[in-house]
Amino acid sequence: MSGPAAMGYRGGDGDAVGELQGRSLWNDAVARFRRHRAAMASLWVLGVITVLAVLVPEFWPNSLDEVNWDYIQSPPTTENLLWFGTDVNGRDMFSRTFYGARISLTIGVLTTLVALIVGVLYGAIAGYRGGPAGDIMMRVVDVLYSLPTLFFIIILVTIFGNNFLLIFICIGAVEWLTLARIVRGQTLSIKEKEYVESARAAGLSTPTILLKYIIPNAIGPVIVYVTLLIPINIIVESYLSFLGLGVQEPFTSWGRLISQGANEIGTAPWLLVIPAAFLVVTLFCFNFIGDGLRDSLDPKEHTR
Amino acid sequence: MTAPLLHCENLHVRFRTQDGEVLAVNGVDFEVRRGDCVGIVGESGSGKSQTAMALLGLLADNGVSSGSVRFRRKEILNAPAEQLNRIRGSRVAMIFQDPMSALTPFMRIGRQLCEVLQEHTAMSRREITARVMEVLEIVQIPEPKRRFEMYPHQLSGGQRQRVMIAQALLCKPDLLIADEPTTALDLTIQAQILDFFKSLKKRTTIVIITHDLGVVAGLCNRVVVMYAGRIVEQGPIEEIFMGPQHPYTRALLAAVPRPDWDPDKPLPMIGGQPPLATRLPKGCSFAPRCAHAVDRCRQETPELRGRQHLKACHLDLPQ
Amino acid sequence: MQDNGAGGRADKKVLNYALRRLLVAIPTLFVIITASFFLMRVAPGGPFDLVPDLDPLLIENLRKAYDLDKPLFEQYANYLGRLAQGDLGPSLVYRDRNVAELIAEGLPVSAQLGLTAIAVGLFFGMLSGIVAALRKNTAADFTVMAIAMTGVAIPTFVTAPLLTLFFGLYLGWLPISGWNGGQFTHIVLPVCALALPSIAGIARITRGSMLESLSAQHVRTARAKGLPESKIIIRHVLRPACMPVVSYLGPAIAGAMTGSVVIETIFGLPGIGRAFVEGALNRDYSLILGIVIVYASLIILLNLLADIIYGYLDPRVRPR
Numbered sequence: 001m002s003g004p005a006a007m008g009y010r011g012g013d014g015d016a017v018g019e020l021q022g023r024s025l026w027n028d029a030v031a032r033f034r035r036h037r038a039a040m041a042s043l044w045v046l047g048v049i050t051v052l053a054v055l056v057p058e059f060w061p062n063s064l065d066e067v068n069w070d071y072i073q074s075p076p077t078t079e080n081l082l083w084f085g086t087d088v089n090g091r092d093m094f095s096r097t098f099y100g101a102r103i104s105l106t107i108g109v110l111t112t113l114v115a116l117i118v119g120v121l122y123g124a125i126a127g128y129r130g131g132p133a134g135d136i137m138m139r140v141v142d143v144l145y146s147l148p149t150l151f152f153i154i155i156l157v158t159i160f161g162n163n164f165l166l167i168f169i170c171i172g173a174v175e176w177l178t179l180a181r182i183v184r185g186q187t188l189s190i191k192e193k194e195y196v197e198s199a200r201a202a203g204l205s206t207p208t209i210l211l212k213y214i215i216p217n218a219i220g221p222v223i224v225y226v227t228l229l230i231p232i233n234i235i236v237e238s239y240l241s242f243l244g245l246g247v248q249e250p251f252t253s254w255g256r257l258i259s260q261g262a263n264e265i266g267t268a269p270w271l272l273v274i275p276a277a278f279l280v281v282t283l284f285c286f287n288f289i290g291d292g293l294r295d296s297l298d299p300k301e302h303t304r
Numbered sequence: 305m306t307a308p309l310l311h312c313e314n315l316h317v318r319f320r321t322q323d324g325e326v327l328a329v330n331g332v333d334f335e336v337r338r339g340d341c342v343g344i345v346g347e348s349g350s351g352k353s354q355t356a357m358a359l360l361g362l363l364a365d366n367g368v369s370s371g372s373v374r375f376r377r378k379e380i381l382n383a384p385a386e387q388l389n390r391i392r393g394s395r396v397a398m399i400f401q402d403p404m405s406a407l408t409p410f411m412r413i414g415r416q417l418c419e420v421l422q423e424h425t426a427m428s429r430r431e432i433t434a435r436v437m438e439v440l441e442i443v444q445i446p447e448p449k450r451r452f453e454m455y456p457h458q459l460s461g462g463q464r465q466r467v468m469i470a471q472a473l474l475c476k477p478d479l480l481i482a483d484e485p486t487t488a489l490d491l492t493i494q495a496q497i498l499d500f501f502k503s504l505k506k507r508t509t510i511v512i513i514t515h516d517l518g519v520v521a522g523l524c525n526r527v528v529v530m531y532a533g534r535i536v537e538q539g540p541i542e543e544i545f546m547g548p549q550h551p552y553t554r555a556l557l558a559a560v561p562r563p564d565w566d567p568d569k570p571l572p573m574i575g576g577q578p579p580l581a582t583r584l585p586k587g588c589s590f591a592p593r594c595a596h597a598v599d600r601c602r603q604e605t606p607e608l609r610g611r612q613h614l615k616a617c618h619l620d621l622p623q
Numbered sequence: 624m625q626d627n628g629a630g631g632r633a634d635k636k637v638l639n640y641a642l643r644r645l646l647v648a649i650p651t652l653f654v655i656i657t658a659s660f661f662l663m664r665v666a667p668g669g670p671f672d673l674v675p676d677l678d679p680l681l682i683e684n685l686r687k688a689y690d691l692d693k694p695l696f697e698q699y700a701n702y703l704g705r706l707a708q709g710d711l712g713p714s715l716v717y718r719d720r721n722v723a724e725l726i727a728e729g730l731p732v733s734a735q736l737g738l739t740a741i742a743v744g745l746f747f748g749m750l751s752g753i754v755a756a757l758r759k760n761t762a763a764d765f766t767v768m769a770i771a772m773t774g775v776a777i778p779t780f781v782t783a784p785l786l787t788l789f790f791g792l793y794l795g796w797l798p799i800s801g802w803n804g805g806q807f808t809h810i811v812l813p814v815c816a817l818a819l820p821s822i823a824g825i826a827r828i829t830r831g832s833m834l835e836s837l838s839a840q841h842v843r844t845a846r847a848k849g850l851p852e853s854k855i856i857i858r859h860v861l862r863p864a865c866m867p868v869v870s871y872l873g874p875a876i877a878g879a880m881t882g883s884v885v886i887e888t889i890f891g892l893p894g895i896g897r898a899f900v901e902g903a904l905n906r907d908y909s910l911i912l913g914i915v916i917v918y919a920s921l922i923i924l925l926n927l928l929a930d931i932i933y934g935y936l937d938p939r940v941r942p943r
Contacts, residue, residue, distance in 0.1 A: 143651050148877040150884075151899075151918060155911060158903040159662055235778045239881075242780045243888060243900050255780070262784035262889060266792055276781045283776045362843050385852060393849030400847075405840035408859050410937055419858070420848050471848070 032296035039292025042285035049282060053101035062092035064099045065250050073268050085270045087260065096252055097275055103253040104279070107168050108234035112226055114172025115233070119179025120222065124210050126180065127187025138184065141177050149174045153236060157245050167246060171236050175229060182225055186218035193217075220297045227293055231286040238279060254279045307377050308335035309479060309509055310359070315371040315381070317354045317363065317533075326581045328354040330533035331371075333608065336479065341510045343520035343541075345556070346530035349578055352513045353401075355530070356483050360396060361388050375479070394424040397472035401484040403464035407456040413467055414452035420474045439470045443500065462493035469500070473507070480504070482512045486519060498522065517560050521545065529553050532579055532589035539613030549615040551594045588618070596621065637931060644930070648923045655919045656912075660702060663908040664695055689715060711913035716905045722913035726895055730917065732802060733894035736886065737879045739814045744821025744875065749868060751822070752829025756864075757856070759834065767826060774823025779882040783816035783889045800891040813890045817882045821875045828867050836864040866936050872929040873922075880918060 033039060057064060062082070068074075072090040076083055084093035126137035144152075156170040190196060191214065199209050238255025240246035242262075247253045254275045261272030317329035329351040336342050346352040358369040361382065373381035375391060392398075400406035408416055414436065421432045440448035443466040456464055465485065472480055485501070486494040501523055504510065514520060520527055520541070527545075528538040529552065537550040548554045555574045576593040579585055585592055591601040600618050608616040686692045690701060705712060711722035755767040774782075790812060791799035797812050836842070837860055845859045884896035891897075895914050902910035 143654065148881045148918070148922070150881040151915060154899070154903050155659060155662065155915065158906060158911065231776070239778065239780060239885065242885065243903075245900075245903060258781060258784070262780075262787075265784055265788050269788055272784050272788065276785065280777050280781060283778075287772075287776055357843075360847060362846055364838065389849040389851055391849070392847055398844075398847040400840065400844060402840065406844045408841040408845065410862055411858070419850065419854075423848065423850055423854075468844075471844075 029296045033292050036292035036295060038288040042288040042292075045281065046285045046289070049101055049278070049285075050105060052098050053105055056095060056098035057102060060092075060095045060098075062095050064095045064252070065091060067091060073264070073271075075268070076270055076274075084274050085268070087271055088264060088268070093257075093271065093274060096257060097254075097278060100252050100254045100257050100275060101278060101282075103247055103251060104234050104237060104255070105282075107171070107237040107253070108230045111168040111171040111175065111233040111237070112229045114169060115176040115179055115229060116222070116226060118172065119176030120183050120215060120218075122176065123180035123183025123185075124187050124214050124218070127184035128191055128206065128210055128214060130188070130191075134184075138181075141180055144174075145177050149177075150236065150239060153240065154243075154245060157240060167237065167240065171233055175233060175236070179222065179225060179229070182221050183215075183218050186221060187214050190214055190217050224290055224294045224297060227286055227290040231283045234279070234282065234286075306338075309338045309340075309376065310336040310511075311372075311374040312355075312359065313372040313374075315355060315358060315369065315373065317351065317358045317367060317369045319364070320366045320368075324582055327584070328367075328533055328581055329358065329369075330584075332530070332533075332535055334528050334535065334538060336509060336511055338478075338509055340526055341505050341512065341524045342526045342528060343524035344511065344513045344528045344530060345515065345517060345520055347515055347578055349532075349581065350530040351533040351581075352515075352530045353483050356398075356481050356511070356513050359481065360392055360398060361385075362398070389423075393420050393477075394475040395477055396479045396481065397475070397477040399465075399468050399472050399480065399482040399485045402488040403461065403468045404456065404488070406468060407464060409456055411455070412452070413454050413456065413459070417452075417467070417471055417474060420471060424475050435474065436470075439473050440467075442473065443467075443470045445470070460493075461489050462496060465489060465493075465497055466500075469497075469504075473504075477508055480508050480510045482510065484514055485512065487514070487516075517556060529556070532584060533581065534589065534616065535608055535614075536590065536617070537613075537615045538608075539610070543613045547613075549613070549621060550590075550617045551596050551619070551621065552590045554621075588616075637934070640934075641927060641931060644927050648927070652916070652919055652923065656703075656706070656916060657699075659912055659915050660699055661695070663912060664698065689713065706916075711916070712909040714907055714910050716902070716907040716910070722910050725898055725910060726913055726917055729893060729895035729898050732892055733883055733887070733896055736810065736813055736817065736892065736894060737876075737883050739810065740817035740879050740882075741821060741872075741875065743814055743818040744825055744879075745868070747818070748822040748825025749829045749865075752826040753833055753861075753864075755826065755830045756833030756837065764830075768830070771823040771826040771830075774819045775827065777819075779816055779820060780885045780889070782819055783813075783886055786812055786816050787889070800889075802892045813886045813892060816889075817879060817886045820878055820882065824871060824875060824878075825868055828871050829864060832864040832867040833860065836860045839863070862936055866933060869929050869933045869936065872932075873926045876925045877922060880922070 062068070068082070068086055068090040070090075072086065073088050074082055074086045074090075076085040076093075082092055082094065084097055086092055087096065122137065122141075126134040126141075128134075129137075152174045153170050156173070157167060160166045160170065196209060196213050199213050204212075234254075237246055237253060238258065241253045241255030242259040244259070247256055257275035258272060258279065261268070261270075261275060264271050312335065313333050315329055315332040316327070319326040319328055332351070332355055334342070334344075344352045344355065354363065354367070357363050358367070358381070359373050361369075361380075363369060369381060371381060372379060375396065380388060380391060407413075414433075417436045417439075418432050421427055421435060425432075427435065436452070437448055440451065445451050445463055445466050451459065451463065451467070456467070459467065465488075469485075482501070486497050489497060498519060501510065501512070505523070510523075512519065512523065524541055526539070527541050529536050529544070529550065531552050537544065537548065537553045544553060545557065548557055552574075559574060574593060579589055579592070585602070587600075587602040587604055588594070588597070588606055591597040594601065596619055598619070604618065606616045606618050608614050683692075690698055693701075702712065709723065711726070714720045714722055714725060717725065751767045751771070755764040758764050787799045790797050798809055799812070801809055839860075842855060842859055845855045850858075880896070883894060884900055886892070887894040887897040888900055895917065898910060899914045901907070902914065
């Protein structure tokens with residue numbers, strides 16, 4: 001954000017930045033990230049949620065679809081390990097919340113992976129190719145960009161049915177646009193560098209140059225954006241599930257739990273508040289980690 | 305003897321940055337008398353621009369200044385904004401380095417000029433327009449009526465700088481501070497603007513800040529040479545140019561290309577880099593680059609001493 | 624380049640520019656219509672599959688009645704022909720209703736909701752962003768930024784039920800659902816829930832651009848002119864600080880549209896967002912297609928409007 005104009009008026013007209021240290025950039029980035037307290041805490045919190053999402057559905061005594069007839073819509077209690085209470089069907093919310101975590105996190109990561117592959121390849125090819133072909137490729141991105149992606153996803157989901165696998169292909173197929181832009185921008189500057197010139201002069205093929213030289217060097221901003229894309233995709237999945245277009249029974253996700261909670265909001269607020277709290281905490285964690293990564297990978301940016 | 309127009313005493317400027325505190329100006333004393341044209345010379349990072357900014361309270365918001373600056377005997381350093389605003393733009397005017405970014409890009413030229421007079425005078429709208437037109441004529445802008453309605457990006461670099469100068473002259477200031485007024489311009493335009501400054505000397509007192517000794521040579525009657533936040537030498541122009549006493553001034557002068565310079569020979573350069581403001585060396589800041597430095601230079605910071613011609617150096621170099 | 628401030632000529636230029644942009648937008652819209660149309664027609668399954676045990680003969684008749692038995696390109700040509708006359712075809716699910724009618728019923732509700740939310744977002748977002756920037760690194764700044772961070776991170780479908788829970792049920796101040804002809808008390812909660820992400824986003828952007836604008840060189844010139852701080856901010860700082868906000872309007876509008884789908888569903892408002900979701904759940908392709916066309920046109924128009932405002936704010940990008 002801070003352009004050269006802003007820097008010029010910030011004090012001290014001498015650049016008071018010390019000489020470059022001998023340490024590698026990567027070590028520097030890791031050290032800076034460790035100092036970022038919010039990001040480190042977020043990493044821990046996310047780790048705990050992930051471990052619970054893996055273990056609870058497997059080993060928790062109350063399974064996610066078992067009906068407890070004595071505890072229909074029970075508020076959180078220590079009895080019978082119903083720590084998060086039960087839903088309208090008397091199903092254990094603790095188990096369901098972490099099963100939801102499993103689905104939401106999985107979809108978040110997998111969709112991002114799809115978007116990553118599509119976006120990075122598309123952006124790298126458009127940038128490396130350049131010329132009219134590259135321009136047309138980016139015009140397509142611009143047109144798609146100006147439309148609300150969620151409507152596309154809704155149309156795709158409507159057309160192809162709400163199959164778990166298809167949902168994340170649909171989300172991933174739409175959310176790659178920003179990545180393509182980032183990678184194209186990086187590629188445009190990297191392809192002018194000497195080492196790419198020399199690789200081209202050495203007769204390496206275009207795919208080799210793309211995979212070995214261009215993409216690895218464009219990876220910094222991509223990593224940052226990926227940590228921000230995962231929460232976006234978790235929201236998208238939750239949004240679809242909230243509207244009834246996403247994950248279907250007996251499976252569940254945070255969005256679906258929130259939707260069910262919203263229906264019982266007058267009688268059983270914990271059904272809304274607990275999954276909503278987990279979703280929000282997770283979103284915050286990813287955002288903090290993204291901030292931390294941005295600060296540590298590119299310290300020049302973000303001085304404010 | 306009358307009091308000087310501007311008196312600057314023990315001025316310090318610090319910036320709080322992420323890399324710690326930066327001492328940009330480290331105890332600067334000088335004075336400007338009515339009718340003077342003073343040149344403050346130094347490399348970038350020597351603190352010359354920040355000195356000028358501090359005078360009028362224009363430092364960036366992470367900057368702090370201390371010491372004393374008296375304008376017509378009144379203390380103005382760190383004065384409240386209302387008091388400064390009575391002086392700024394009317395009694396003391398300022399010209400900045402890059403006229404493109406120093407003019408507000410989305411405001412018509414006329415409006416940017418008129419608002420100065422609206423602020424500082426009780427003139428009517430018509431009188432204001434007439435005065436602005438008059439000053440645009442003085443700074444030799446072609447077709448002032450058309451320029452009046454234009455935006456800065458529609459003017460050439462030289463015209464923009466003339467607009468900046470017009471803006472400074474509107475209220476007939478007692479003192480004009482120009483911060484590298486020609487640096488951002490093409491060479492031919494530089495010469496034109498410089499010529500114009502010469503004609504300005506009759507109208508007002510000028511402090512001109514520059515890294516270019518050539519600018520000072522044709523214009524000023526006094527020179528202040530700064531290095532690493534301190535004044536290393538100051539005095540009347542002839543004495544500085546004919547008999548420089550500080551090794552840094554000598555090196556600077558030697559680095560100016562002269563008409564008799566043999567293009568086959570390398571241009572003399574000052575070896576090394578100026579010190580970082582975060583890590584000033586002990587003793588004289590110039591000692592690490594100085595060919596004449598002795599042990600004392602690396603231990604003791606030299607004071608600025610002398611009457612008319614002052615220098616901050618332990619050594620007495622032969623002429 | 625235009626130079627004299629002759630208002631009439633400048634207006635004409637803006638008009639020309641707008642017309643040119645609209646001409647460019649037509650192919651975009653055409654591509655969207657075509658792509659959506661074919662995607663839906665080649666999709667496996669249709670609206671009639673959702674009803675179990677439907678007589679195959681009946682399905683055959685229904686397909687005939689809705690033109691679905693014709694070759695694909697003929698369907699497409701027919702659709703475009705009717706579209707040119709403003710006819711979006713019959714709804715596949717709501718008997719005897721056509722899509723244009725359904726949209727005409729829902730659009731005023733969605734427009735009122737969406738535009739109010741954008742206006743609220745702009746006002747409170749810019750106000751808090753400006754305050755935060757002018758009081759940088761104070762408690763006010765940190766509070767605004769913490770709330771903004773929360774508002775950006777938490778999705779609408781979480782805030783809306785929570786707001787309902789608190790203000791509607793716990794405090795009992797506001798009705799929790801229904802439109803009631805757009806009565807004030809009924810739109811407060813939906814508008815707040817919908818505006819919250821815009822407020823947060825706009826506050827962050829405004830703060831950033833204010834800080835950048837405040838540190839611009841020309842602001843120092845304005846200080847050197849001896850202008851008081853209030854005039855400096857109003858004349859020399861605010862305008863460039865608004866420009867990133869105007870650029871953000873496009874995404875904000877798109878966000879409000881997607882948000883309105885959830886909001887209308889949660890609060891039971893009869894807008895096109897809810898119609899869209901119902902269309903998606905019932906596979907009412909002609910309704911979905913119609914609403915997509917409306918949304919796409921709206922976005923193109925509103926983005927154009929944002930561009931024109933942007934040109935007004937910054938003379939350097941004004942159309943020649």
